Structures are given as structure tokens and as C-alpha cells.
Amino acid sequence: MAGRKIRNMEEFAEVSGISRPTVSKYFHDPSSVRKSTRARIEEALERYDYRPNIFAMNQNRRLTKNIGIVVPYLADPFFAEIARNLERRCIDAGFFPLLFSSHGEQTQENAILDSLRLLKPAGVLLAALGRTSDHDHIKRFCADVPTVLFDSYLDNTGAAFVGSDHAQVLRMIVDYLCRSGEPPVFFEMKNPANPNANRRRAGYIAAMEALGQTPEIVRVDGTGWSFEQIGFNGASALLETGAFATDTVLCSNDRLAIGLISAAYAKGVRVGRGPDCALRVAGMDDHPFAQFTCPPMTTIAQDYAAIADNSVETLFKVVETGALTGERPEMLFEGRLVMRDSA
């Protein structure tokens, strides 16, 4: 580990006894050089910890080893968890993931995409803001950079989409709720930021009608990403006026449900499925904290691992084939019913 200090690839090539172009080739892909050559380089690598200069490398490479990961709101543990899975897989594949959060703001999202362009990423994994996104801006970006959209669906944008099968998910939870008690009322925000909300509503309506039930939708005011607060405020008002048509509420996502459960507790409305309970509450996503609500939340778990795996895998495929046009696969994964005590 001692010896002279290595300043650049030239010097490293010298001490390893291999020519610089071959060393360069090695760093680009170790398996592209003869085994004996690789051994000599790796031996030198142990003696002289040298690593190529990223900036010089990326300047000349048409595309880098960078992978951009963009999520709409990192303070939401759901996205933090997905991001963690994505990061891991990128690193394992020898890429360098760069994580960005739009913090719920369009200007941020646009700025991130602009910066990302300069970083010449091999590809980008993007969960867009949704309704508040600058759709044209994103589309233009996707035209230049291989991008896989996940979680948040945008029409006709990106090289592929990976997300949840909301129709299936809603069918499952609505089915469960109807079998085990009164049919659910659907609880959501009036102007949901996330486009998934629309698919979930549609899924709810379809599932209810398939069972011969009448869909009932309750929509509460509020903008932004403070879903718990919005759910809390909305539910507080509704619980006073008794505006829920049945004793069962299906929330558009877990964070709204967290707010609702908190509001019910404050009002002394007992949530759960026991005989002494007045309200059943179900959520969607299996948020990391859903199992610690009081009572623990019945919800639908999204398949984090599958979504992460397939997003990354699909992106790599697109990157390799350079297929920016052509068919645009949409992969939808089923959810898993997590029966806890709230419904």
C-alpha cells in the first residue's frame, strides 16, 4: 500500500507493467482483458490503491455509469424504502446511483432533470410528481435519456413503466372488506397529487360494481404531501357529521389512513373489526409504520422488491439495447393483502 503515489493512469500503468490503453480497457470492463493481464493489474491495484478520475472518465465516455433515481418526496418512508432497494441493485450492477427528491415541487423536479442531463447518466429511474409534473418537460427528458418510470404513471412517457396493478389490488381489498363486513366507502383527497389515486378510485368503483355494490366516495380538501394531516382534518370533520355511508372506510393510501385512525382515536371512535368497534379502516401500500398504528392497519402491501428489481432490470435492458423507441412495456405487480386489526 506504500510506494510512490500514483497520480494518474499513466503512472499506474507503469507500476503495473501494462500499457495505459489496456489498463483503461480493464477499468471499463475487467473481463475484456486476458486473465494473466487482469491478475497483474489487480496485484498492482492492491499495492497502490489507485482509482481512475471520475471526471476525466465521464468526460469522454458518451454515457457514464451514473444512474439517476428521482422520487417525488423522500420524507415519505414509502419512497425512501423503494429508493433504498433501487440503490442497492444499481450498486450491485456496478453503477453509481444518484438520489434526488423533488420535495413535491415541480420546479425542483424540472431542475433535477436538467442537472441530470449534464451528468450524462446511463439511465434514470423516475417516480414523477404526477398531476403537478411538467409533463412536456419530462417527455423531452425521456426522449434524450433512457428513463424507466415507476410508481407514478404518465401517459406515453419513458421507455417503460413499473408499478402496482391497482385494479387487482382494489379487487382484492374490496372483496375482503365486503366478505368480512359492510362494503367500504372510499376515502381520498379531492385533488390527489399522485396519479395512482385515480387508478385506485377507478379500481374501487369497478370492484364494487362487480360485487353488485354501490360505490361511495368521500373526498376531503387539502393539497401538498402532508397526507396524514389532510386525512386527520378531513376525518375529524366527517366523524362529527357522520358522513360515512357504512362503518367501513377504505383509504386511498396508508398515510391518509394514519390520519384517519388518529382522528377516530381523538373522537373516541373505536377502530377495528371487533364487536365493540364502530369503524373499520383499511389502507393501501403497507407503509413501514402501518403495523404500528392503533390498531395495526389492514392494508395491501406493494411488492417493493419486485418493483425495484424490475425497474432496474428493465432500465439496464433499455440501456444495453439503446432501445429508446419501439414498444413500451408496462409491468404491473400484484399486491398482497395484509390482514391486521383495523379492518
Add this chain to the structure above:
Amino acid sequence: MAGRKIRNMEEFAEVSGISRPTVSKYFHDPSSVRKSTRARIEEALERYDYRPNIFAMNQNRRLTKNIGIVVPYLADPFFAEIARNLERRCIDAGFFPLLFSSHGEQTQENAILDSLRLLKPAGVLLAALGRTSDHDHIKRFCADVPTVLFDSYLDNTGAAFVGSDHAQVLRMIVDYLCRSGEPPVFFEMKNPANPNANRRRAGYIAAMEALGQTPEIVRVDGTGWSFEQIGFNGASALLETGAFATDTVLCSNDRLAIGLISAAYAKGVRVGRGPDCALRVAGMDDHPFAQFTCPPMTTIAQDYAAIADNSVETLFKVVETGALTGERPEMLFEGRLVMRDSA
């Protein structure tokens, strides 16, 4: 915005009618060129959206505009929230923040620091893992790169430390709990990952003794970062054996408290400060979800904004003066008692 496409600074200099070295100077610092020159450049900038190549810029600049932000566990909303504040301030100051999460693993933390070296960052904001950190590795990093530590204290490492004044915080919450009911038992993990836990325990003991009370500490098993689960499991066992010395529990952090409250609910133990309640529970941090527990959690809010502001500001000061040695300021901020219903 139309016209020919600009490929590099040379061409941009041409269409703006300014020499390339001057244009380069402009991008380095717009105020370093004459007003009329700046106007001409900015006019061209509007017509030809050009932005300098990051990699070429950073290759020759000794230090870049990159700021590394490293947190131990991004899926913890506390760190997500702090990271958000730090990011914002870096961007406002014209820097380019790069966010990394160690995901609770030493190998990751070390790998992040190694990568960060290659990115030649102007500075780094680091919340280390703590007990599980590779202290020497971090120290070596801090010797080369201007680094401000925050939240997680490490002896004699980094150019400065910014965090919470745990002694003050504990004095305040212990004082409140003793005034309003029975003195608190301290609830924590047996082998806390975060060094703050030790300071909090010490603060608790000091605060209790100052009030003439006997400190009582309950420590539960569990490793890793699933604090809610650890709190839940530990509390479930304790509530059955009735091992809490008083009816008041002060948790080392909000996430443990979330688990404890959930466990109490499951056992039918009513949490709160009313006459019909059997247990008071207080947390620490004012976690984003603390206000939605059942009942809402009494806790101490850390001053996110102050910590973020001062971390960034201190880092910039260090970067400007290049002061890697000399005094090593430690800034501790007071917490704010948030009285809700759990205690």
C-alpha cells in the same frame, strides 16, 4: 432558443461575442465580469441554452461545487427531513448537493466516503452511523475533506459538530414529567446504534438526580434500525411482567415510543395523562408521525431548521477559510417541549 446548437464553451463564446476565458470567468462567478459583458452573456444564454460540461469543469477545478450529504438511514423520516433542509440550503448557496444513505451499514458508510473522495466535494455534511462506524476511516476522510458532523457525535473528528443539547432537552422533559405526574422510567435499546442515546441516558440520569429522584432505566434487546419493532417487542414483554417502576415512560427516541404505544394498545393498556389512563409515554425528536400516534405523542422537538442552517453555514465557513485544523466548534441547540396527549 433556436439557432445553431452549441456544443461547447468555444462556440458559446462565439455567439455571445465574448472571448472564451471571459465566459469561463463568468460561469465561475458572474459578478467577476463587467456589467455590460454579463448582459451580453446572459442575453446569449437565453437564446442558446448552453450549460458548461460538469465533468470538464470539475476535472480542472481543484475543488468542485459538490456538497456531500451523508445520513445513516434515510428511511427514517427524521433524517429525510434533515436532509431536505440541508439540500435546500446548499442549492440556495449555489452548490450541488449529493445525498447518500449508509442504510445502517458500516461497509456502505465507508464506500460512500470513498466515492465521495473521487467527487472532490467542496465539503461534506456527515451524520455518521455512530457506534458501528469505522471511526478511523471517517477520521482519515475528515483529514482530507472539509467535513461538518451533525446529529451523531464522534470524538475529535471533523471540522465542527452541530447537534442537539441533550442535557438541556432531558432536563426539560424530565422536569415536565415529574411536575405533571410520576417520575419517568427511561426506555432504551440495550446496544443503541446512535451515540446520542448515550448522551440522552446521561442527561436523564443527571436530570433525575437534580430533582432528587432515582433514575430507573429499562433496556430492551434488539439491533439494527427497526426501532419501532424493537420498542414494540420490548414493551410487549415488559407490559406483561409489569416491569416499569412508575406509570411514566420516557423513550430514548420517538420511534421506540411509537412501538411502545402500539404495544400498549395491543395489550389494552390505555396510554395518556387522563385519570382513566394507566401509562404515560413521552418520546424525543418530534418525529413527523409523532402527532398521529394514538394518543398523539408528547415529545421534544429538535430544531431541524437551526441544525440544518448552522451545519451548512459552518461548512461554508470552513470551506472558504480552508480551516481544517484549529478550534473545532461544537454547536448544540435546545429542544422545544411539545405537549400532546401521551404524557
Add this chain to the structure above:
DNA sequence: ACTAAAACATTACGCGCGTAAACATTTCAT
């Protein structure tokens, strides 16, 4: 209006590495 100072233009080199071309050597099947 005149001069010193500030700002800009011109020219030129370097950063560290990618990569192509031409040639030399090693490997491997026959």
C-alpha cells in the same frame, strides 16, 4: 482630456482519460 487601473482578447498549455490506428506478441486449433 489624460493617465492609471480594470477588464477583456488572444494565445497557448495542461488536466486525466477515451479511443482509434498500426504494429507486435501471445494463444489456440489444426
Add this chain to the structure above:
DNA sequence: ATGAAATGTTTACGCGCGTAATGTTTTAGT
């Protein structure tokens, strides 16, 4: 052993920009 294929070496250029040196123009102070 022998020739083709695979792999290395040498040499040379380019990427886009930072930056120093030198000379010219503009600005500002009196």
C-alpha cells in the same frame, strides 16, 4: 509446427474547460 485469431503495445489525437501570460481596449478618477 503453423497460421489465424485474440490480445497487447505504441503512438497520437481529442474531449471541454481551467488558467496563465501577454497585449489591447475600456473605464474611471482627476
